[in-house]
Amino acid sequence: MRRGATTKLLGIQSHFFFPVMRGETVTSASIFNPHEYIGGTLVAIAGNDFATIACDTRLTNDFNIRKMRSQSKLFDVSPQTVLGSVGCWCDTLALLSLVRSFSLKYELDNLMPVCPDSLASMLTRTKLTRQYFVSTVVTGIDSNGLGAVYFNDPIGNYLRLPYHISGTGGRIILPTLNWFEGNEEDHMNAITTSLTVDKTVQISMEAFRAARDCDSFTGN
Known part of the structure; x- marks a missing residue:
């Protein structure tokens, strides 16, 4: 039976x-x-010639806090590329190992650091062939010198977006970004013309302030 x-x-x-x-x-x-969801929240915003990404530092399982204010979910891949990951922590570490190897090989083959475009494409190919229960966000400066934010879901789909929120605090944080209104073209125009580094940092801080009181996975 x-x-x-x-x-x-x-x-x-x-x-x-x-x-x-x-x-x-x-x-x-x-x-x-075998897959344990540890929560967490990522906020990434692309500017004209920069990109910012922020995360919380808490690992949790339901209401059991494993680490507090100590574990970042952001990883430097190259001087111009940062990887953020939320989901199953063991899958995050396994995927990070592949990303490190890919980054080294890319730099040796092309004599230049890996850019967000190439890393997002690599993550898509990897997730289409293997199961990693994580959502990843790649940020940095693309090959044209523009700020870039790429979102990869657990099954390999990916999109380039002007901004993105991943994780348990997404529904709480989204209203904080309501000033991004209009259609897709308006989103891109607003991003590339009006944002500054200081403004995006302020937006990210306000977003996490909104989430910390309502989402135990994000915390303070």
Whole structure:
């Protein structure tokens, strides 16, 4: 006899089967799930010739705090590229190892540091062939000298966006960015013409102030 089960994490449903002995009762607590969602929030904003990305530093499992104010979710990949990741922490570390190797090989082959465009493309190819239960945001300066923000979801889709919020605090933070209004072209025009570094830093700080009181995964 086999008992079926379905799990859902980061919007992905996984179906699997496991044997059930005669007379055995299976509960949800007896199902092993190797992917642990540790929460967290990322806010990335692209400017005309710069990009900013901010994160919280708390690792949690439900309401159990593993580390507080000590673990960044941002990783320097090259002088012009930063990777942010939220989701399953062990998958984040495994993916980061691949990113480090790719960055080194890219620099040796092209005699230049990896740019956000190339890293986002690499993450898409990797996630299409392997399951990593993380959402990643790549920020930095692209090959044309413009600020760039790329979002990669857990199944490999990616978009270039003027700004992006990932993680558990996204729904709380989004109203803070309501001044981005209009259609897609207006978004890009607002980003490239009116933002300064100081303004984006201020926006990011206000966003996390809004999230810290309502989202236990983000904290203070």
